Amino acid sequence: MAIALENVGIAVRDIDAAIAFFTDLGLSLVGRDTVSGEWADTAVGLDGNHARIAVLQTPDGNGQLELFEYIHPEAIETEPTLPHEIGMHRVAFSVDDLDAALEIAARHGCHPLRGVATYEDIYRLTYLRGPSGILVMLAQDLRTP
Known part of the structure; x- marks a missing residue:
C-alpha cells in the first residue's frame, strides 16, 4: 500500500491573519473555499460542518497546510498546547x-x-x-x- 502525507490541518480563529502569517514566512496560497454539506459532515464527523478553508504550499512543493475557520458549529477556544503535552504538537x-x-x-x-x-x-x-x-x-x- 502506498501512502503519502497530504497536508496538516489547523483550526484557526482568524483565517486571514493565519494566511498572512504563513505567506509572509514564504508559503504560497494554493486556494480558498467554503465547505459544508452532507459530505463535509460525514468526512469530518461533525453535524452542520461549515468552514472557511485555505490551502498553503511550501516553496519546495513538498508540504501543505490546510487552515480552517469554523462558521458552524461555533469554534471552541482551548488553551494553547504546551511543548510537553500529548496530542497534535507543532x-x-x-x-x-x-x-x-x-x-x-x-x-x-x-x-x-x-x-x-x-x-x-x-x-x-x-x-x-x-x-x-x-x-x-x-x-x-x-x-x-
Whole structure:
C-alpha cells in the first residue's frame, strides 16, 4: 500500500491573519473555499460542518497546510498546547535565515517562547506561538551556506 502525507490541518480563529502569517514566512496560497454539506459532515464527523478553508504550499512543493475557520458549529477556544503535552504538537519549518523569519513573525506579534537555541552547531531553532496559539518551530541548518 502506498501512502503519502497530504497536508496538516489547523483550526484557526482568524483565517486571514493565519494566511498572512504563513505567506509572509514564504508559503504560497494554493486556494480558498467554503465547505459544508452532507459530505463535509460525514468526512469530518461533525453535524452542520461549515468552514472557511485555505490551502498553503511550501516553496519546495513538498508540504501543505490546510487552515480552517469554523462558521458552524461555533469554534471552541482551548488553551494553547504546551511543548510537553500529548496530542497534535507543532508545525515545523526549515528556513534559510532564522533571523529574517523571526523578524517576519514579530510583525505578526509572534515571538520565541524562550529564545533561540543552537543544537551542536548544526541547527539554530526556536518555538514560537503563531496565529491562534499554533506552536511553530523554525529551524536553520547551519551546515549549509
